Amino acid sequence: MSKFMVLFSQSYLSKLKAKSFLISTAIMLLVIAAVFLWPTVSGWFSSDDETLSVTVLDRTDAKAASLLKSSDRFKFTLFSGSVNQADQKVMNDRADGTLVLAQNNEGGLKAELRTDKAMKLNDQQALQQQLQTADQLFRIQQMNLTQAQAEQILSPHVTFNQTAIGDQSENKTSEEKTTATFISYGIAFFIYLFVLSYLSMISSEIAAEKDSRIMEIIISSSSPAVHLLSRVSGILALAFTQAVVLIGSSLLMAFFFEGGRHWHIVKDTLSTVPASYAIFAILFFVLACILYTLIGAVLGSLVNKVQDVGQAITPVTIILMVGFFVAITGMNNPDAILIQIFSFIPFTASMIMPMRIGATDMGIWQAAISLIVLLGTIVWLFLFSLRFYRGSVLTYTSGSFVKKLKQAMSLSR
Amino acid sequence: MTLEIEQLTKQFQDFKAVNGLSFKADSGEIFGLIGQNGAGKTTTFRMILNLITPTDGIIRWDGRSVHALDRDMIGYLPEERGLYPKMPVREQLLFFGRLRGKGRSEIMKEADYWLERFGLTDKTKALTETLSKGNQQKVQLIASLIHKPSLLILDEPFSGLDPVNAGLLKEAILDLKNKGATIIFSSHRMDHVEELCDHLCLLKRGESLFTGSIHDLKAQFGKISLTVRGPFTVENLSELPGVVSVTKNKEMFRLLLSREEAARDIFKAVTRGEFIERFSLDYLSLEEIFKRKVGGEHV
Numbered sequence: 122m123s124k125f126m127v128l129f130s131q132s133y134l135s136k137l138k139a140k141s142f143l144i145s146t147a148i149m150l151l152v153i154a155a156v157f158l159w160p161t162v163s164g165w166f167s168s169d170d171e172t173l174s175v176t177v178l179d180r181t182d183a184k185a186a187s188l189l190k191s192s193d194r195f196k197f198t199l200f201s202g203s204v205n206q207a208d209q210k211v212m213n214d215r216a217d218g219t220l221v222l223a224q225n226n227e228g229g230l231k232a233e234l235r236t237d238k239a240m241k242l243n244d245q246q247a248l249q250q251q252l253q254t255a256d257q258l259f260r261i262q263q264m265n266l267t268q269a270q271a272e273q274i275l276s277p278h279v280t281f282n283q284t285a286i287g288d289q290s291e292n293k294t295s296e297e298k299t300t301a302t303f304i305s306y307g308i309a310f311f312i313y314l315f316v317l318s319y320l321s322m323i324s325s326e327i328a329a330e331k332d333s334r335i336m337e338i339i340i341s342s343s344s345p346a347v348h349l350l351s352r353v354s355g356i357l358a359l360a361f362t363q364a365v366v367l368i369g370s371s372l373l374m375a376f377f378f379e380g381g382r383h384w385h386i387v388k389d390t391l392s393t394v395p396a397s398y399a400i401f402a403i404l405f406f407v408l409a410c411i412l413y414t415l416i417g418a419v420l421g422s423l424v425n426k427v428q429d430v431g432q433a434i435t436p437v438t439i440i441l442m443v444g445f446f447v448a449i450t451g452m453n454n455p456d457a458i459l460i461q462i463f464s465f466i467p468f469t470a471s472m473i474m475p476m477r478i479g480a481t482d483m484g485i486w487q488a489a490i491s492l493i494v495l496l497g498t499i500v501w502l503f504l505f506s507l508r509f510y511r512g513s514v515l516t517y518t519s520g521s522f523v524k525k526l527k528q529a530m531s532l533s534r
Numbered sequence: 535m536t537l538e539i540e541q542l543t544k545q546f547q548d549f550k551a552v553n554g555l556s557f558k559a560d561s562g563e564i565f566g567l568i569g570q571n572g573a574g575k576t577t578t579f580r581m582i583l584n585l586i587t588p589t590d591g592i593i594r595w596d597g598r599s600v601h602a603l604d605r606d607m608i609g610y611l612p613e614e615r616g617l618y619p620k621m622p623v624r625e626q627l628l629f630f631g632r633l634r635g636k637g638r639s640e641i642m643k644e645a646d647y648w649l650e651r652f653g654l655t656d657k658t659k660a661l662t663e664t665l666s667k668g669n670q671q672k673v674q675l676i677a678s679l680i681h682k683p684s685l686l687i688l689d690e691p692f693s694g695l696d697p698v699n700a701g702l703l704k705e706a707i708l709d710l711k712n713k714g715a716t717i718i719f720s721s722h723r724m725d726h727v728e729e730l731c732d733h734l735c736l737l738k739r740g741e742s743l744f745t746g747s748i749h750d751l752k753a754q755f756g757k758i759s760l761t762v763r764g765p766f767t768v769e770n771l772s773e774l775p776g777v778v779s780v781t782k783n784k785e786m787f788r789l790l791l792s793r794e795e796a797a798r799d800i801f802k803a804v805t806r807g808e809f810i811e812r813f814s815l816d817y818l819s820l821e822e823i824f825k826r827k828v829g830g831e832h833v
Binding site: 124127128131135333334335336337338339340341342343345511512515527528531 | 546547580583584585586605606608610612613614615616617618619621629630632633634635677678
């Protein structure tokens with residue numbers, strides 16, 4: 122077995138078997154499962170399924186009460202008695218509330234809800250929504266429109282098509298753009314979470330090996346380059362293993378949970394998202410992992426103690442956060458200049474460019490340029506790391522970051 | 535197989551860590567690299583290990599550049615513990631053995647032998663961090679020699695060891711020497727150096743103050759350490775010609791002479807034809823020479 126494989130398998134397997142990795146993966150799987158099973162799970166703990174009985178006192182001249190439709194949530198009962206009698210029913214627990222409907226001065230509906238105790242917020246909101254619809258129908262009714270006219274007003278659909286003339290950019294439907302925006306947000310979040318945890322993992326691993334002087338033994342029997350490559354590959358393999366487990370499990374859950382009622386989301390997404398988008402998104406994700414793992418390795422090799430790792434990776438964490446927040450901003454306006462700029466910066470491109478590819482009609486060449494810049498940065502960083510690492514892993518200088526950099530450069534000569 | 539170092543120099547910006555160092559260590563020999571902290575020992579080891587590149591000079595192994603040396607033939611014990619704290623002892627040895635290109639069965643056989651020899655058989659499954667400092671040092675030593683290296687570099691191998699364990703370690707080092715390994719080691723414990731080394735290099739701020747056999751080093755100063763026991767006083771002895779200083783330790787008087795030849799006159803003066811319990815003329819101990827050479831006038 123080559124030395125690279127000895128080091129790679131040691132790094133990969135020790136972390137794969139580590140309790141922290143197994144527990145964090147299990148927690149993530151539980152969260153995913155909870156998302157898929159949320160309607161069922163929330164049903165266990167909520168009393169939303171109880172139908173609320175509402176007594177309706179109609180004081181309008183146009184039978185507005187008939188516009189309220191009973192559902193699983195509300196059961197509306199028309200009552201012809203007085204308000205006091207209706208209230209009495211509420212007090213005797215024969216009804217949950219009294220709704221008094223009247224006509225206001227503007228020709229719309231005026232409603233008063235009388236309850237023994239305050240209604241829950243979500244019930245209140247649902248009732249308000251029903252009343253708004255009823256108000257709309259009531260107003261239309263007052264205009265004496267035909268049914269066909271009323272339907273036309275109630276279902277306004279604009280047919281909107283965009284045609285780009287003399288431009289190489291793709292034309293996407295708004296549905297494609299919306300789907301891509303949400304997927305891109307998911308990718309940005311995934312990259313942010315992944316990179317953050319694996320950045321810290323590789324920095325800590327290398328700092329611990331340096332701190333305990335194992336580094337000296339390892340690089341005396343192989344070479345700094347082999348050590349760097351094995352550690353970066355080990356962590357990347359671990360990250361991709363976790364990604365495969367999480368994505369694979371999510372697909373299986375979508376297919377099997379609740380009779381596969383979420384599977385259509387996967388099918389719809391696959392049919393909406395073009396292959397070029399998927400390829401670019403995967404490439405950007407993989408390259409982001411490589412870029413930040415390399416940065417993590419170099420930073421880990423510069424610190425003397427494991428406890429200094431947090432401080433060393435803070436600037437990178439901030440860059441990641443900036444990228445993520447810019448990506449969130451981009452959800453509302455992916456064409457903004459700020460988004461365009463950040464989509465070319467190699468440290469943030471992975472989180473932002475997939476959104477631009479999916480949610481805007483930009484030319485694909487822009488994505489290609491961003492990818493080339495990112496790839497170039499990785500190649501440069503890799504070559505620099507190979508040279509720099511040789512010195513940095515043997516540097517135990519206390520003092521500023523710049524001083525450490527200088528000594529590491531001097532040792533690597 | 536011989537390790538040869540010629541005019542080895544390492545310059546870090548405005549600081550010269552090693553300056554024109556030259557020595558030779560043959561197969562089946564233990565060579566000591568002695569110096570205070572910051573003398574350049576670890577930098578020299580790192581250059582031999584090819585971890586850092588010399589600014590100048592040549593390192594040869596068996597007549598060829600040290601770069602050509604198969605890394606699997608080198609064993610290295612760093613000054614500080616270099617073990618994975620959360621890894622069991624046996625797994626740790628397997629990892630380091632495989633890193634030196636050995637197969638699992640071969641490593642396991644060697645590991646069992648050394649663990650038994652060092653009395654660690656009951657610790658094979660223990661996490662390294664749970665072992666005492668001495669036991670960790672023993673595991674570290676096993677990790678550095680489990681692959682039967684031709685060149686063994688030991689940086690402070692005795693630190694943290696009690697006399698019994700230091701004895702076990704010395705035996706192991708001598709065994710490897712007898713099997714033909716070239717061993718280079720550094721230590722602050724001059725008694726260990728004196729006991730184990732054939733040749734040594736005395737380093738001060740990166741420069742060699744002496745390189746050669748311990749006997750030659752001692753001969754430079756001559757036999758100027760005289761121990762006597764009898765009915766004397768410090769004052770009497772201090773007045774004798776050729777005596778530089780006198781110290782009394784329990785019943786023993788230790789005289790430091792200016793030159794070896796003065797001993798004959800002192801013998802006549804203290805015995806005066808009478809019986810005395812002890813008159814012993816020796817070389818200075820290595821520790822005393824080290825202090826004189828490295829500590830300079832301050833000692």
